[in-house]
Amino acid sequence: MEKRKLFINFVAGILGGVLVLLIYTITTDQEIKSVQSNNQYATTGQQGNFINKTIDSNQTRGLNSRPVGQYSPVSMLENEMVTAAQKTVDAVVHVKTAYVQEYNYGNPFMEYFFGQGSQRRSQPVLGSGSGVIISEDGYIVTNNHVIDKAQKIKVILNDKREFDAEVIGTDPGTDIALLKVNEGNLPYVKPANSDDVQVGEWVLAVGNPFNLTSTVTAGIVSAKARNINLMKENYGIEAFIQTDAAVNPGNSGGALVNRKGELIGINTAIASKTGSYTGYSFAVPVNIAMKVVEDLIEYGQVQRAVMGIMIHDLNESFAAENDIETLNGVYIDNINQGGAADKAGIKPGDVIVRIGTVNIDNVAQLQEQLSKFRPGDQLKVTLLRNNREIERDVVLQNKMGSTDIIKGEDPLVNLGARFEPITKKEKKLLNISHGMKIVELKSGKLRSAGIHEGFIILTMNGMEIVSGNDIRQVIEQSKGGIMVEGIYPNGMKAYYAFGK
Template sequence: MNTIKTVGLSLIAGIGGALLVNYFSQTEDIDQYPQAQVIENEPNNQVSQVAYSTIIPNENFIEASEKSTGSVVFIQTLSEVEYRTGGWMDWFFEPRSSQRVGSGSGVVFSKDGHIVTNNHVIMDADEITVIAGKRSYEAELIGRDPSTDLAVIKINSSDLPAIEKGDSEQVKVGEWVLAVGNPFNLTSTVTAGIVSAKGRNINILRDKFPIESFIQTDAAINPGNSGGALVNANGKLIGINTAILSRTGSYAGYGFAIPVNIVKKVFNDLVKYGEVQKAFTGAEFIDIDSELASRIGIQDLDGVIITEVKDGSAAEKAGLKKRDVIRKINGKQINSKANLEELIAKSYPGDKLNIIVERDNEMLNREMILTNREGTTKIITRDIYYAEDLDASFESVSKVERDLLGINSGVKVVDFKTNGFFSNLGIPKGFIITQINNRSIDKPEELAKILENIRGRFDVIGIDERGRKVYYPFRR
């Protein structure tokens, strides 16, 4: 009898325990999603729908994908690469060469066949091929801007749909976005995520005047996505995908896109002028942190601090000084250096900026007129000189770049043909030649004439793209 009682009590306890576990497990499942709220006086199926919709987004990703994928193309590049030993054997043997193939994505920006992509996708390319659907097109390089990592190419087609543009200033952190591109040569790939942050500066652009104010997203971006589209839930372009934050080279959580408002300006300038009409302040800025704020005696960590003002610059003419704190520009709060650089990137030489600065705990109002790279407000077109005998192109160095590098004159190497006279010298593109045999070089025509006629030993001195002074000895 005692045995029967024991068994019965065990069964009752087991059933009761199971019921309690089931009850609390259901309660725990609901507690895992505190954003899912039960609405009274609604049928059970509608209550479930409300709870579920707070986890899964309502946006129609199908419609956004259909609107954007047709405007994103696959880009293939072919480059001729020379290999040199860097030693005396280069004088006796022809350099070895090979072909390098690259790929990326592009976005159809206008109906007449203009396409936006990343500068690093087409950089140094001898041939650019655009593949849209099942058709292939040879592309022409219209222009590129290393400071924003953007480039514009063109194909002879009016059949491709131009993407609809959004407004990156209206983009909100937390909103849903799609990354459209061709990762790992997988064409027309779409991934979804949210905007994780805005105004990111990650120091990846290797340019003398980089502009970094990226939109950060957790939508998967991988190699091959570069130059592709970041679109909102309505299928409107809000950015051009350009970089990933990864230790492996593949997606690891965060990607970065150039805001479309910057892209629009760069595109319009390259198509219309062949060069971006950059605006310069002539000042250097840094972000404010708590240590710096304490050192200079300010409380508000928003804004940027001026660390240098160039003589004769727009900043100096506006009355700005070193250690001034810029708080607002044109009525908009300045939160970071990236925020300020994005605003300047969308401006033109000649534009007026109303600036609120803090100096010695006093707020001052200043007006600045932005200038171009030569210190004026005129439209600048790129003037490239082609030296036929050298098979190379050169251009003068702008005043802004001369001031930055601390040089009085110089001529920049723009491009050269493989196996031409100049290419055999081994001087890279982007190198600034300041002297030949201790003679200063001011104009491209002067450089070409000297190199065409020089005989015997000669020395070339200049500045490389990293700002280092470099010496090249030659004999002809």
């Protein structure tokens, strides 16, 4: 009896297990079908890898794809970035440059014993970078260091058309240069307001790194108004947009654009110990670049407006020592007598906290805001004096101390050279009594005439050259061509001519 009862319980247990297993299998199969009918993803279990499931034979879905008509924030961002790239890539050009570098070559042994002087040799130097077309009639923005010293500049469009480019003007203080090609109906990028750029927003960098044409990289804005001590020029302005979009050699002069495909900056530099991208890149804000462009087109040179002040950033220890209750703003150390700030009643010890409606936290931000104005412009400056806000109306001046717009360029600027008086040693060695030596030569009339760095100008149009003012005077008084006579450090005399 006991055995029969035990057998019946055993059989019932087996039947119950089979029934439960059958119900589980049917239910699970329905759930899987339901998931496959309503969800594009399935997982492999432990690894969690996504497997593509095709519902419609006309749709192919990958990891980031979604059914037509269904958009998440990620897919919207992707679409925006793709559209921004399409808007930009045809308007970013490849800039190629060439110039001839001269150097002295000699044998010290032969020179010492036989008096054979050194010889001048030359070698071609090629360079490349990027540029951004900003108007359909052929104006192109790039970096000054991309075309510096170039004797020939060629731009190549994304559709492979090539054009010779003319240098309209340069501004080493912002590392911006303006080129022009004789062609119309070109694709171009519209500028945005770089003041509206937000830290954390997505951006694209478009350029030609390592001669890889039409390359697009993506990142976010990491910081604004960044100063990296790159500009060595007087009145240099650094207020870079910092991004983590990959930028490498060849990207210089290319476009940094927002998600709408609008230009917000000109890619200029990278922070790297290797020479290649290692995490951060820097772009000149488009507001600064376009102000430079407008000045070069309208006036022939950049109109730099100054307040006539010496300034520095605030930090906690300095603020505590000087009883300043804020760490935001720019501290004024000194005032130039008769300068714009002095005439407006600004004093040493004041802290600039706002220009117009824009808050000022550091020196780079102040430089960025001032770069938008020209001499003679008036702006409202908000200061802290004894920790109380006051306002002053400042009429900006040029670097010469007046409010005039300076039209045209100094004649020496067009020469593309920096001069220094010759030394007593050079006078004795070369048996000359005067002259101005070219210690640095960039793109300009002298390089175009065939003159090389190191050349000592002795006379111009028959006038002895003793100072830079002598060179300026000859150019201003000349009505035609200018004849130049001089000597190289190896003793070789040379003659050149160029037009005014």
